[in-house]
Amino acid sequence: MRRDPELSAALHPLLAGRFSPSRFDPAGAVDDRALGLLLEAARWAPSAGNSQPWGFFTSRPGEPDHERVVRHLAPSSARWATDAGLLVVTLTRRFVEDTELLYSEFADYDLGQAVAHLTLQAEALGLASHQFRAFDLEGLTKELGPKPGWAIVSMIALGKAAEEPLATRQRRSVADLLSAPWAP
Template identity: 45%
Template sequence: MTTLDKIAPTVVPLHPLLAARWSSRAFDPDHEVTDEQLAALLEAARWAPSASNTQPWRFAVTRRGTAEHAAVLDTLAGGNQVWARAASALVVVAARTTGADGAAQPWAVYDAGQAVAHLSVQAQAEGLAVHQMGGFDRDRLAAVLAGSGVTPLVVVAIGLRSEPARLTEPFAQRETAARVRLPVGELLLPVRPQQAG
């Protein structure tokens, strides 16, 4: 099987795990992620930093072929369902945005994002592909996670990368498109020192 190698064209060298990571839509529908691999991904996420060590992230792990997986898949936008059904697992990432005392945890969403970043790098190390999706029905997904008191943020498809030819259009073309990012210079914000007064 031939899969794409889409190393990021960077202006300075990056760690190979970061340079080689990209969001594939072509997943091998026969691949099964192992318990050990899922444990490693969740362990990587667990050790992400969080404000005051609140660890607000929560995960719902579903495997292809289960009723739980079908329930999560059904909440995805139609275009995502087309290709995400082949992923070995769909992981819902949610955040507890209030603490046990009812106080708001304003950094919860940011912290959960860090946990997913850690998970995605560990997946790359495990030889797995990850694709994060924001295209889902939030109310329906919250209902699937009924009683959990969390805010669903993203659904992560996890599996073994496969051939782009498995995909229909427009997804096959997106799979083979060049990776692009804004240059760092466009991402920098100016800081204006305040006059002493």
């Protein structure tokens, strides 16, 4: 299937409008209601066996927990994530507490889907989001001390974008999505 400009144009605006800004407006606060809706969106994501293996740690500028997270950002993400109105640390429940038994084979998959729901709810609220891994995972894990079985996976910066999407953003073609996994 060739790239179809009509399909690209018909993509839902919440999907078409999403991008990961590298600048946030420091004046773009995320209020309690918006934060509640973001977590509500994650809560209603589907998951294997309804296992809901996700967890979050949220902090906003000015809150005591914000500094606990910010100090573990890598220089590359600190440049823009500190200006975001909200930082969300994402966690997945990989193991049953104090055992080596998998809690769910799909724990990371399901967390990703919950995050996708959260980021689209953010778009609906006029909030941009930028997911990232550029932080000190070991340091942040020691800082926050999740329960056994839980692991920090990523972070999300959310707030008011202070830039437009780059014109150079690229994606693999639909044809490649369908052909790449298979031998010719």
